[in-house]
Each structure stands twice: as structure tokens, then as C-alpha cells.
Amino acid sequence: MAVVAEVAPVVANTRNRNGRRDVHTSRQARIGWMFSTPALIFVGMVTIFPIVFSVALSLSNVSVTGSGFALQGFTFSNYSQLVHSSTWRYALGFTVIYTVVTVLVELVLGTAIALALERLTKGRGLMMALLLLPWSIITVISAELWQYIYEGTYGVLQAIFQALGLGAPVFLGSPTSAVVSMMVADVWKTTPFVAVIVIAGLVMLPGDVYEAAACDGASAWTIFWKITLPLLRPTIAIAVLFRILQAFGVFDLPFVLTGGGPGTATTSLAILSYKVMFQNIDYGPGAAVAVSATLLVVLGCLAFLRVFKAQVGREEIQ
Amino acid sequence: MATISLKGLNKVYPNGFHAVHDLSLEVQEGEFMVLVGPSGCGKTTVLRMVAGLEDITSGDLRIGERVVNDIEPKDRDIAMVFQNYALYPHMTVADNIGFALKLRKLPKDEIRKKVEEAAEILGLTEWLDRKPKQLSGGQRQRVAMGRAIVREPSVFLMDEPLSNLDAKLRVKMRAEVRRIQERLGVATMYVTHDQIEAMTMGDRVAVLRDGRLLQCDTPQNLYEFPVNQFVGAFIGSPAMNLYQGELFDGGRSLKIGSQILELPEVVHLKKPTLMSYSGKGVTVGVRPESLKAASTSTTPGTVLSVQATLVEALGSELMVHFSFDAKVVKIEDIQDDEEEILTGSGEGVARIDPSVSVKAGDKLKFEVETEHLHFFDPDTGLSIY
Structure with a gap:
């Protein structure tokens, strides 16, 4: 991946001797603001405002009346409720484990698929289109499809197992198998995403470095570990970053597949927030869950970027 | 130390393009042979066939006494210097130079000794811990040469290694490359499109056009006795x-x-x-x-x-x-x-x-x-x- 080594200053120093910016730059800036303002307002309304409001909700006592709801007072009680709630602690643990496991599996599988596809000269386009099908299906729909597959009595897997005389396995009915089944559905859908990002990185790698390695006497295995993988680090870092962001907020898959169950087995932080806010109509704690999830994502990404600062956005391959 | 012998080499690509026609050439031990010609004349293709990076459609290629047509590049005892240097971007200069030795499982201190020797010859000693992106074009070119030297091969193959350098540096590096090759006494095949480079560096120069060898002789003979008007006009500036x-x-x-x-x-x-x-x-x-x-x-x-x-x-x-x-x-x-x-x-x-x-x-x-x-x-x- 050819990423610029240093971000050059975006706007050159355009101040003239009087300290005023020259007419041309001022005009450009004004036009820029003119066109950006509507989008900024929209983004602000849809993104910034809800975030700020959620934080406000999470720090107040929220009472619900017949005609709406009201914020009363400033308190940390919503957050202390969270910390003492085993459901929240489970949701936190589950979301983290879910993220780690699915991202790791998708990374390994996605990279393997990318390496295999990269060798194809003919038919690569067709294979990539087929590969991307799971990713392109709307999650809600694919979750429904997996429900059909996993369903306890009439599901596809049930039929196969019974035909093979292997009894009646339970997929979504028990906590552990529900978690695993959900992870399988996620890996099926999201591995193509990782594969596509890794392929993009692979085709940008300098070809003559591989020829040099061949002349130097490197085997295919050595080339993979000592050359391909190190050179792919920036690309893999980007893919992992995206996946962590997505996985931490997983909602649609568990919501449709299991409803967060059985019990609370597949209740992620996002699902929990939804249930508390809109099913229990408990806005304060619900907002607290949402804010806690956001904080964790932000912290996770900051930690990740710290470690991979050298890779993401700074490495240059000449 | 071996010679390179090409007999009737042909290269035909899958789409039917006949890139190299019946090329026969010999490089003696210690000789600096330059392949020169206009763009598309097939000189790089010939070099890559000798390296093993391109298949040979027909003809014999010998390095030393061995016929090496079907032998992998790593087993041909050649070392190649690429036009864009092909340095490993994520490794230091020392690791770049020592990579081939590491692959051969030489002991660490022997690798370090050989790397330091090569760095000494090339003036790279203070740059051993840098990464390629921190080096100038001339320094990267020397690292690429170091990588080739340290393997002590029978044959050096160089694919326009100086073409990415500015004019003054190119003149300086021409002399450097020649000096190093003479000191090591390794048979070398050097590809360039620049006839001045060819004339100043080669013991003998092979002029190619459209995949055919027109004339192979000392620079002075090419200048005085060109075989046809193309060679006459190509050589001399x-x-x-x-x-x-x-x-x-x-x-x-x-x-x-x-x-x-x-x-x-x-x-x-x-x-x-x-x-x-x-x-x-x-x-x-x-x-x-x-x-x-x-x-x-x-x-x-x-x-x-x-x-x-x-x-x-x-x-x-x-x-x-x-x-x-x-x-x-x-x-x-x-x-x-x-x-x-x-x-x-x-x-x-x-x-x-x-x-x-x-x-x-x-x-x-x-x-x-x-x-x-x-x-x-x-x-x-x-x-x-």
C-alpha cells in the first residue's frame, strides 16, 4: 500500500505582507465553507447531537411521564448500576470475546483467500464477485437465512443431520452453541470484506522484490513469512481496525438471529443498550450502556493505533 | 568462476510475440559484456532468461559447464541487480545485504563479517542500520550491488542499474561498478539502452535490435567497423x-x-x-x-x-x-x-x-x-x- 509518508501541510502559508490572506485563498475558503455547511449541519444533527445527548442522558435521572421524558439532576448512579449489573458485565465480556475471535478467524481466512485469489490470472474477477456475495447481502436478510439453517425443528442442518442419522443437534437453543453459531454466521459474511482489503494490498506490493527474493534463494514459505506478511502489515492493520469498529457495535446479527438469547447469551453491548432503552424504557441506564460501548471502542482503537502507528498512515513502500 | 554461453536462444511469448531470435553469445571469465540496444530490442528479456526469471523457448543456456535452461534462479549461482533495485523495504541495509546468506543458514558472525566487507567496498558502512527509504538513489543502488556481491556468484546480471540516477552520479557510478567488477573478477552481463555507458564500461558490447544480435565486439571495433548502418548510427554520440x-x-x-x-x-x-x-x-x-x-x-x-x-x-x-x-x-x-x-x-x-x-x-x-x-x-x- 503506497501511503504517503508524511501528511504535507494542506494549506500553504498564503498570508501576504499585511498579514491578510490573499483574495484568492479567502474566496476559496468561503466557497468551501458554503458547500460544507449543509453537510456539516446534517452530520452534526445526526451524529454529534445524539452522542452529546446520550452522554447527557447517561449522567442524569431520567423520568418518563405520559407526555415525554425529563432530565433531572446530575448523577453517576446510571454508571454504578452498570458496574454492578452482571448482565452488563456479561455483555461487555461477550462483545470483547466475540470481537477478538471473529476478527482473528476472519483475518486468517481472509488472508488465505486473498493469497489464493491473487495467484489467479484468469477468472479472478468472477471469483471475487462470488466471494463478495455473502458480504453484499444485507445482514438482516442473511441473519434470517442463517436462522433457517440453524432452526431447531425445521432447519436445513436439522434435515441434513437427520438424514445422516446423527440425531438432532441444538444450535440456537443453548447458550454456547448459540454464540458459536452466531460467530460462524458472522465469519461467513465478513471474511470476504477482509479478503478484498488484503487483495488490494497484495496487488500493490512491488513485483521485483519477489524476483529478487527468488534469486536470493527464498522458498515460498520464507517469502510469505519474511516478505509478504511484513509488507502487508499496513493493509492488515486497516482491515483489523475496521473490523474491530464494526464488531464492537454488533447489533443486527444477534437481533435477528437470536434476539440476544437464549436468555442473555448473545446479548452484545448494543443489544443490551437497545433493550434497556426501548424495552425497559430506562433511558438513563440505557444511555449509559451505549456510552460505555462507545468509550470502549474509542479506547480500543486508540490502543490499536498506538501499537500500529508506524504501520497505518506512515509507511511508504518505494 | 564460469562463463556464460547462449546458443540459439529464442523467446516466444504465449501471445505469439517472438521477442528473441536465435541469439548466440559467449561471455568469458571475468569479462564485462554489455547488451545495448533501443527500447524493446529484447536485451532485458535475454538477461532475464539467463537469470531464470523468464522461460527459454528454445536454445541452450550454459553457466559454466552446466546447461541451466530448467534450473531455478536460486540454483544458477547468479546474482541480479535490478533497475529499480528491488530492495526489501522493511529490512535494514544490513539485513537486505545479508538476506541471501541468512537463507543459506550461514552462521550469524560469518554473515555479519561478509556484510561488513561488502559495505566497506561500497562505502555503505555508516548506513547499515538504515532502511531503504532513508537512502538516496545512489546509496540504494549500492545496497542492491552489495546484495549481489556478498553472494560471491559466478555471474553478475545487471539490468540498467544506473538509469534511475541523475547524470553526474551516473558517470561516477559507472566507474565504481566497473572498478568493483574488475576487483572481483566475476563474469558480468550488463544491460543498458545508453550507448555511452556501453562504450565506456564494456570489454565487449553486443548490439541488439528487434530481438536479434547485430554485432558483438570491442567498443572500438564497433565504432570503427560497424556491421550495418544501424550499428554505425547507434554507436557514437x-x-x-x-x-x-x-x-x-x-x-x-x-x-x-x-x-x-x-x-x-x-x-x-x-x-x-x-x-x-x-x-x-x-x-x-x-x-x-x-x-x-x-x-x-x-x-x-x-x-x-x-x-x-x-x-x-x-x-x-x-x-x-x-x-x-x-x-x-x-x-x-x-x-x-x-x-x-x-x-x-x-x-x-x-x-x-x-x-x-x-x-x-x-x-x-x-x-x-x-x-x-x-x-x-x-x-x-x-x-x-
Whole structure:
């Protein structure tokens, strides 16, 4: 991946001797603001405002009346409720484990698929289109499809197992198998995403470095570990970053597949927030869950970027 | 230490393109052989076939006594220096140079010793811990060479390693590369499109065009005795001026345009077959170096009257672009497109003494060194000797 080594200053120093910016730059800036303002307002309304409001909700006592709801007072009680709630602690643990496991599996599988596809000269386009099908299906729909597959009595897997005389396995009915089944559905859908990002990185790698390695006497295995993988680090870092962001907020898959169950087995932080806010109509704690999830994502990404600062956005391959 | 032997090598690509035709060439032990030719002539393809990075369609390739047609690059005992250096971007200079040795599982201290020796030869010692992106073009080129040297191969293969350097650095590195190769005594095949590089570096130079070897000889022989008009015009800078001419009077007189030059006896002694072209047309080659400003002592019959169209003062000499009424013979691949625009009909270039005062638009007379004229068959382009 050819990423610029240093971000050059975006706007050159355009101040003239009087300290005023020259007419041309001022005009450009004004036009820029003119066109950006509507989008900024929209983004602000849809993104910034809800975030700020959620934080406000999470720090107040929220009472619900017949005609709406009201914020009363400033308190940390919503957050202390969270910390003492085993459901929240489970949701936190589950979301983290879910993220780690699915991202790791998708990374390994996605990279393997990318390496295999990269060798194809003919038919690569067709294979990539087929590969991307799971990713392109709307999650809600694919979750429904997996429900059909996993369903306890009439599901596809049930039929196969019974035909093979292997009894009646339970997929979504028990906590552990529900978690695993959900992870399988996620890996099926999201591995193509990782594969596509890794392929993009692979085709940008300098070809003559591989020829040099061949002349130097490197085997295919050595080339993979000592050359391909190190050179792919920036690309893999980007893919992992995206996946962590997505996985931490997983909602649609568990919501449709299991409803967060059985019990609370597949209740992620996002699902929990939804249930508390809109099913229990408990806005304060619900907002607290949402804010806690956001904080964790932000912290996770900051930690990740710290470690991979050298890779993401700074490495240059000449 | 081995020789390289190419016998009747052919390369045909899957789409049918015949890139290399029946190429036979030998590189002796310790010899610096340069492959030169215009873009697309197949010189890099030949080099890559020797390296094992391209399959050989037919013909024999020997390194030493072994036929290596089907042997992997790593087992051919060759080391290649790539045009874009192909350094491992994520490794330090020391790791880049030592990579091949590490693959061969040499002990760590031996690797370090060899790397330090190579760095010493190349002047890279203080850069061993840097990464390629922190180095200049010349330094990267030296790292690429270090990687090749440290493997102590039988053969060096170099693919235009200096073409990405600026002009002054290129001149300096030409000498460096040659010095290192002579010190190590390794047979080397060096590809370039720059005929000046070829002439200054090669023990022998092989001129290629359209996948065929035209002539392989020492630089001086290529200059003095080109086998055809392409080689004559390709070697030498500025290129040889080529005109349509006519021999008459038993071959003693040459008509170019409307002017007549007398050919002395020595020309016919050196080129016996020239006589048989009397009364017929020939292509005449005049090297820019063979033209001098005419003086009072100039022999009549060796004078060419021209009009100067452009004068370039280089300090050490004057390049005078001139025109007269002769018809120019153009050869593809010799000139850049930009030069073609400037060269109208009858235009040529002369290199003369800087003390001559001449400016664009002046009429002037040249003295032609007629004993250094080249003659080519107008149909085949082959030299007449």
C-alpha cells in the first residue's frame, strides 16, 4: 500500500505582507465553507447531537411521564448500576470475546483467500464477485437465512443431520452453541470484506522484490513469512481496525438471529443498550450502556493505533 | 568462476510475440559484456532468461559447464541487480545485504563479517542500520550491488542499474561498478539502452535490435567497423550523419546532394568492395567527429559547403547543426521523437573546435576526413568493406 509518508501541510502559508490572506485563498475558503455547511449541519444533527445527548442522558435521572421524558439532576448512579449489573458485565465480556475471535478467524481466512485469489490470472474477477456475495447481502436478510439453517425443528442442518442419522443437534437453543453459531454466521459474511482489503494490498506490493527474493534463494514459505506478511502489515492493520469498529457495535446479527438469547447469551453491548432503552424504557441506564460501548471502542482503537502507528498512515513502500 | 554461453536462444511469448531470435553469445571469465540496444530490442528479456526469471523457448543456456535452461534462479549461482533495485523495504541495509546468506543458514558472525566487507567496498558502512527509504538513489543502488556481491556468484546480471540516477552520479557510478567488477573478477552481463555507458564500461558490447544480435565486439571495433548502418548510427554520440550519395568515376568521386567529394586511395584499400558500387547509389555515413572547419590548407575535394542552423557551445567543443541539399537517411530507434522534429532534410551535426566563430545562419565550409567515411548498401543497410 503506497501511503504517503508524511501528511504535507494542506494549506500553504498564503498570508501576504499585511498579514491578510490573499483574495484568492479567502474566496476559496468561503466557497468551501458554503458547500460544507449543509453537510456539516446534517452530520452534526445526526451524529454529534445524539452522542452529546446520550452522554447527557447517561449522567442524569431520567423520568418518563405520559407526555415525554425529563432530565433531572446530575448523577453517576446510571454508571454504578452498570458496574454492578452482571448482565452488563456479561455483555461487555461477550462483545470483547466475540470481537477478538471473529476478527482473528476472519483475518486468517481472509488472508488465505486473498493469497489464493491473487495467484489467479484468469477468472479472478468472477471469483471475487462470488466471494463478495455473502458480504453484499444485507445482514438482516442473511441473519434470517442463517436462522433457517440453524432452526431447531425445521432447519436445513436439522434435515441434513437427520438424514445422516446423527440425531438432532441444538444450535440456537443453548447458550454456547448459540454464540458459536452466531460467530460462524458472522465469519461467513465478513471474511470476504477482509479478503478484498488484503487483495488490494497484495496487488500493490512491488513485483521485483519477489524476483529478487527468488534469486536470493527464498522458498515460498520464507517469502510469505519474511516478505509478504511484513509488507502487508499496513493493509492488515486497516482491515483489523475496521473490523474491530464494526464488531464492537454488533447489533443486527444477534437481533435477528437470536434476539440476544437464549436468555442473555448473545446479548452484545448494543443489544443490551437497545433493550434497556426501548424495552425497559430506562433511558438513563440505557444511555449509559451505549456510552460505555462507545468509550470502549474509542479506547480500543486508540490502543490499536498506538501499537500500529508506524504501520497505518506512515509507511511508504518505494 | 564460469562463463556464460547462449546458443540459439529464442523467446516466444504465449501471445505469439517472438521477442528473441536465435541469439548466440559467449561471455568469458571475468569479462564485462554489455547488451545495448533501443527500447524493446529484447536485451532485458535475454538477461532475464539467463537469470531464470523468464522461460527459454528454445536454445541452450550454459553457466559454466552446466546447461541451466530448467534450473531455478536460486540454483544458477547468479546474482541480479535490478533497475529499480528491488530492495526489501522493511529490512535494514544490513539485513537486505545479508538476506541471501541468512537463507543459506550461514552462521550469524560469518554473515555479519561478509556484510561488513561488502559495505566497506561500497562505502555503505555508516548506513547499515538504515532502511531503504532513508537512502538516496545512489546509496540504494549500492545496497542492491552489495546484495549481489556478498553472494560471491559466478555471474553478475545487471539490468540498467544506473538509469534511475541523475547524470553526474551516473558517470561516477559507472566507474565504481566497473572498478568493483574488475576487483572481483566475476563474469558480468550488463544491460543498458545508453550507448555511452556501453562504450565506456564494456570489454565487449553486443548490439541488439528487434530481438536479434547485430554485432558483438570491442567498443572500438564497433565504432570503427560497424556491421550495418544501424550499428554505425547507434554507436557514437551525436549519431552518425547518414546521407544518400552516388559513386562515380570508378568509385573515386562521391556526390552528396550537389557537392562532390574526392575519395583518396586509402579508402579503396580499406574497403575493396566499394569499387563495385561505382555508378550506383550508396548510403554515406559521416561521423560528427570527422568534420572540421575548413582552412586554407584544406585539400580541395574534401570540402562540404553547408549552412549552420544551430550552434551549441559546450565549452570543450562546438556542436554545429547544419543543413545542405543532400537527402538524409533516417533510421528508426536512433533518434528521439524530439530530435526528429528538429532534423529537417539534409540536416546533420558536426563537432568542431570551440575557437571557430560561427553562428546560426552562417554559411561555412567543412573539411571532411574522407578516410573515415562509412559506406552502406542502400538496400540492405550492410556496411561496405
